[in-house]
Amino acid sequence: MAPAHHSLSFCSQGKFWHTMGFTEHGKQCLLPEEALYLLECGSVQLFYRDLPLSIQEAYETLLSQGTVSLPQYQVFSHLKRLGYIVLRFCPSAVPSQYERQLNLDSYCKSSGKRHHKRKRSSSPWLQGKKAKASGNPPESEGTPEKASDSCGGPSHPASEGSCLSEKSKESDPASGEGESAQVPTDAVQLGKLPSCPQSQAGDYGKAAGDSCSGTHLPRWDFTRIAFPNMASDCPHTFLPQPDERLLPENVAGREADATRWRKLVNQKREKLSRKEREQRERESRYKSSVNADREVRRCSNWQEYKELLKQRSQRRAGRRPSHLWDQPVTPLVKPYQVASAAAVLQQISVLQPSHILDGASRLQEDMEGMKIDFSVYQADAVANFKKNNPGKPYARMCVRRFDEQIPSLRAVKQLTYQSEDVPVVFALVDNGDIAFYSFKEFKLPVDVYH
Amino acid sequence: MIQIHVLEGAALVWSAEDAREIRERFRLVGTLVGALTRKPRQNARLGLPLQLLPEEARLLAELGAAVLVRRTETQPPAEGEELTQASLVEAYQRELEESYQEQQRLAGAERGALLAQLAERIAQGRARRREQRGEMPDTVEDSGLLDSPFVLPRGSMMVQLPTARWRPGRVEQVDWTSPSADWPHAGRPAHEARYRVFRELWGRGYYLSGGSKFGGDFLVYPGDPLRFHAHYIALCCPPEAPLPLHALVAATRLGTSVKKTLLLCSPGAGGALAFTSLQWSGLQ
Numbered sequence: 001m002a003p004a005h006h007s008l009s010f011c012s013q014g015k016f017w018h019t020m021g022f023t024e025h026g027k028q029c030l031l032p033e034e035a036l037y038l039l040e041c042g043s044v045q046l047f048y049r050d051l052p053l054s055i056q057e058a059y060e061t062l063l064s065q066g067t068v069s070l071p072q073y074q075v076f077s078h079l080k081r082l083g084y085i086v087l088r089f090c091p092s093a094v095p096s097q098y099e100r101q102l103n104l105d106s107y108c109k110s111s112g113k114r115h116h117k118r119k120r121s122s123s124p125w126l127q128g129k130k131a132k133a134s135g136n137p138p139e140s141e142g143t144p145e146k147a148s149d150s151c152g153g154p155s156h157p158a159s160e161g162s163c164l165s166e167k168s169k170e171s172d173p174a175s176g177e178g179e180s181a182q183v184p185t186d187a188v189q190l191g192k193l194p195s196c197p198q199s200q201a202g203d204y205g206k207a208a209g210d211s212c213s214g215t216h217l218p219r220w221d222f223t224r225i226a227f228p229n230m231a232s233d234c235p236h237t238f239l240p241q242p243d244e245r246l247l248p249e250n251v252a253g254r255e256a257d258a259t260r261w262r263k264l265v266n267q268k269r270e271k272l273s274r275k276e277r278e279q280r281e282r283e284s285r286y287k288s289s290v291n292a293d294r295e296v297r298r299c300s301n302w303q304e305y306k307e308l309l310k311q312r313s314q315r316r317a318g319r320r321p322s323h324l325w326d327q328p329v330t331p332l333v334k335p336y337q338v339a340s341a342a343a344v345l346q347q348i349s350v351l352q353p354s355h356i357l358d359g360a361s362r363l364q365e366d367m368e369g370m371k372i373d374f375s376v377y378q379a380d381a382v383a384n385f386k387k388n389n390p391g392k393p394y395a396r397m398c399v400r401r402f403d404e405q406i407p408s409l410r411a412v413k414q415l416t417y418q419s420e421d422v423p424v425v426f427a428l429v430d431n432g433d434i435a436f437y438s439f440k441e442f443k444l445p446v447d448v449y450h
Numbered sequence: 451m452i453q454i455h456v457l458e459g460a461a462l463v464w465s466a467e468d469a470r471e472i473r474e475r476f477r478l479v480g481t482l483v484g485a486l487t488r489k490p491r492q493n494a495r496l497g498l499p500l501q502l503l504p505e506e507a508r509l510l511a512e513l514g515a516a517v518l519v520r521r522t523e524t525q526p527p528a529e530g531e532e533l534t535q536a537s538l539v540e541a542y543q544r545e546l547e548e549s550y551q552e553q554q555r556l557a558g559a560e561r562g563a564l565l566a567q568l569a570e571r572i573a574q575g576r577a578r579r580r581e582q583r584g585e586m587p588d589t590v591e592d593s594g595l596l597d598s599p600f601v602l603p604r605g606s607m608m609v610q611l612p613t614a615r616w617r618p619g620r621v622e623q624v625d626w627t628s629p630s631a632d633w634p635h636a637g638r639p640a641h642e643a644r645y646r647v648f649r650e651l652w653g654r655g656y657y658l659s660g661g662s663k664f665g666g667d668f669l670v671y672p673g674d675p676l677r678f679h680a681h682y683i684a685l686c687c688p689p690e691a692p693l694p695l696h697a698l699v700a701a702t703r704l705g706t707s708v709k710k711t712l713l714l715c716s717p718g719a720g721g722a723l724a725f726t727s728l729q730w731s732g733l734q
Contacts, residue, residue, distance in 0.1 A: 040485035042611060050539045054612040055484065056464045056499070060457060060521045070460050074483055081485070081493050402662045403640070430662035431460070432481030432501040 016043060019085045019385055031088065032062040033076045040077065071429035072373055072399045078434050079397075083379035087387075089372045089396060094420055230258060237262060342446065351444065360417035363410060370411050372396045372419060395425045395438075402430035412439065452516035454507050455499075456624050456632045461507035461518070462499040464614040468516075469500040476515065477652065478506045479659045479675055487613070498613050503660060504635045505648040511626050519621040520632050550607050558600040639688065644668075647686050647715040650723050658684075665704050670713065682713040682727070689717050698728075706730040 020034045030038070038044040039058050046053040053061065063070050079086050095104065230237065242253040272280065290296055299305040324331055332347050375393040377385065385391075396419045400407075407415075407426070415424050416439075425438040452468045454461050463469050463480070472478050486497035502510075510516035565572070624632050635641040644667055651658055657671040659680075666683035669675075683705050687693055705712040711727050718724030 037485075039611065041490040042487070045609060045611065049535065051542055052609075052611070054615050056455070056613065056615045059462070059499070060455070063457065070457055077485065078493060081491050083491075428662070430660050431503050432483040433660055433662055435662065 014043060019387070022387070031068075033068045033073050036062050036073060037077045037080050069399075071401055074429055074432065075397060075399045075427040075434055076374065079374070079376055084394070085377040085379070085385055085390075086374050086397075087377070087390060087393075089375050091372070091418055094418070096420065230262065345446070353443065356413060356416050356439065356441065360413040363414050363417070370398060370400070370407055370415060372415060372424065373399045375422075376425075393422050395423050397425055397427050399427045399429065402428045402433075402435075452510060453621070454502065454510065454516050454518050455621075456507075456518050456520045458632065459504070459634050461502040461504065463502065464499050466498060466613075469498065472500070472502075472506075472510070472516075473674075476510065476513075477655075477657055478502065478509070479657055480506060481660070484613075503648075504641060505645045508626055508635075508645060509649060509652065518624040518626050518633065520624050522620040522622050546609075549609075550602070550604070553607055554600075554602040557602045561600055643686050643688050643717070646717065646723060647684060650715075651684065661685075664708060664710065665701060666712070669710075680710055683710050684713045684715055687714055687716040702728045702730055 016034075016038060017028065020038075021028055021030045030044075035044065035046060036058050039046055039053070040055060046058055048057075048061070059070075062068070063073055068076070076086055228239065237258040239256045239258060241255045244253070247253055295308060296305065299308055333344060338344050338347075374397040375390070376395045376397060377390055378394045398415060412424075423438055425436050428435050428437060452463070452471065453465065454463055456462075462483075463472065469480070472480065480500045480502045482496040482498065483501045484497045484499050486492070486495050489495070507516070507518060511518055624630065626633055627636055629636045629638070648658060648668065651668070651670055657673060657675055657678075658668045659671070659675055661668045661683055663669075664680075664683045666685045668684040669680035670682035670684055671678050671680050683701075685701060702712050706729065711729050714726040714728065715723055
């Protein structure tokens with residue numbers, strides 16, 4: 001048997017390899033808690049120095065503070081006996097919410113597959129005595145590999161697609177027939193025009209940023225790009241020849257005069273259906289379009305419009321009745337501020353709703369020694385379970401003794417943040433008795449329905 | 451002498467006889483935490499080892515009925531030990547071979563008996579198949595089936611997985627009066643307070659078990675837990691510690707809703723323990 005926290009196993013049969021164990025240096029190994037569980041079930045026999053281990057000896061040899069403690073093993077075996085698939089938790093393998101928003105997690109797992117079989121030995125969190133990963137965990141190792149791939153050449157569909165879209169934007173001005181296309185004039189200063197995939201990959205994924213050595217200067221210097229206003233009030237109709245650097249090699253750019261096109265715009269009369277006409281007529285009685293306001297039309301950009309709004313609100317404020325606003329007690333709300341009774345109640349509410357993850361991202365790392373120990377996967381997923389790509393777990397376990405301190409709100413927030421959108425369950429072990437506790441969200445009932 | 455094996459502060463009993471004696475003779479319950487050998491993949495009934503509360507282990511040690519031991523660190527075998535190691539391996543291999551031979555013999559005998567039972571049907575089936583194929587019946591081959599030597603494949607051999615240590619290994623005693631890495635409870639005020647309450651209630655003839663399921667320190671049974679429900683939830687209150695009213699109300703409500711009486715225990719005046727029981731009379 002190898003050092004204290006591995007078990008070498010030479011039988012490759014057995015259905016348990018489907019959900020347990022890992023491969024290191026070409027040999028199939030089991031984690032200590034997995035080996036002990038299988039020994040208790042009678043599925044394997046453990047040998048140490050050619051002698052078989054009894055269960056007592058296996059307990060004493062495999063369970064120690066450095067690897068898995070007795071309460072952790074008790075929770076592990078309890079869940080395994082119920083049929084769940086229990087894996088050790090690896091913090092860096094959790095895709096962040098941003099990555100999931102971009103649908104990056106499914107992409108990187110499926111594309112990195114061809115690397116997984118050959119290249120690296122998984123389960124590197126065994127290297128250290130602590131649960132901290134000393135090497136790169138498999139999933140995050142896949143991400144820099146993918147990024148370096150896309151750095152090398154745009155062979156990945158996603159980055160290729162975005163490259164193409166980028167290139168298509170550049171070629172539009174080249175055609176010169178831009179009816180509505182925005183054309184960078186020759187006053188454009190391009191920052192750097194580095195290889196397209198590199199900066200794309202550099203923006204995606206937090207791990208990728210380290211591996212790509214390119215700088216992250218924006219490609220466009222927006223302070224110097226002026227978009228010509230070709231609307232009817234500002235007759236900028238002459239578009240000069242676009243810059244050579246923007247165009248692909250075979251395409252020649254030429255200047256364009258948009259006067260002819262402008263005359264053709266807005267020729268067709270808008271025909272409204274009867275319903276639309278009636279609706280317009282009804283609305284005109286009380287609604288007025290923002291664009292009909294002359295003062296608004298005078299604003300030429302957002303900044304001026306916001307200034308105008310501020311001035312108007314101040315003017316309105318100046319018309320406040322003094323018997324209401326100059327007293328020591330002033331009204332809580334202004335008439336235009338609220339539209340319902342619920343909004344008024346919101347102003348006087350004592351308890352504000354708060355979510356467990358509020359402010360969690362800003363918390364520092366120190367978690368009072370608490371960490372998530374296991375990820376638990378549903379029992380019915382055994383048929384489709386893949387150790388390299390386990391998917392989203394059902395819950396994450398944090399094993400504690402019953403007589404330890406109750407976790408502070410700070411620790412709970414940090415654990416929940418670490419676990420992203422998978423609920424965290426606390427498994428409390430009291431000398432052999434296990435109980436599971438978790439925090440549940442609920443909304444305080446509000447008396448007003450709106 | 452009962453041996454209680456200590457593993458990082460947890461007291462485990464690996465011997466079935468010891469576990470039985472602890473329950474029958476000493477009225478200590480403990481919790482079974484291992485897989486049940488007959489049916490390992492279920493959680494309703496568990497098997498050895500028996501995990502004792504620290505208070506239970508200490509009680510047994512104080513009574514002189516048990517000794518706390520732990521495994522000595524295994525060093526790589528020294529010069530003289532290598533011979534013993536080799537002889538142990540040899541002995542094991544020999545036992546394995548003997549077991550294999552016996553299993554083969556038994557399996558062969560069983561197979562022979564089974565074949566003798568079904569001999570007629572086998573012969574009939576054979577004859578029918580020969581008729582279908584149009585061959586001559588061959589009586590010599592029929593009996594050949596019973597005479598072929600039976601070999602039990604090595605992979606189907608049954609092997610025993612012992613629960614407790616089957617070789618008297620090297621163990622050393624743990625001193626339960628002083629705190630150490632293996633037994634950190636000694637000297638802790640929380641443990642001392644709990645132990646006082648435990649000893650007192652045990653001395654009055656009750657059975658006690660862990661009370662975390664009901665928000666207390668111990669559950670107090672009038673008899674064996676397999677035959678009775680708990681009557682009390684014992685909560686140890688250290689002296690001079692504040693007991694907020696909302697905690698008291700919560701504990702009492704919980705106890706009443708599960709039909710148990712809350713028992714507050716704390717050292718009273720004069721060194722004796724004072725017990726206060728709370729029952730919510732309004733909620734039936």
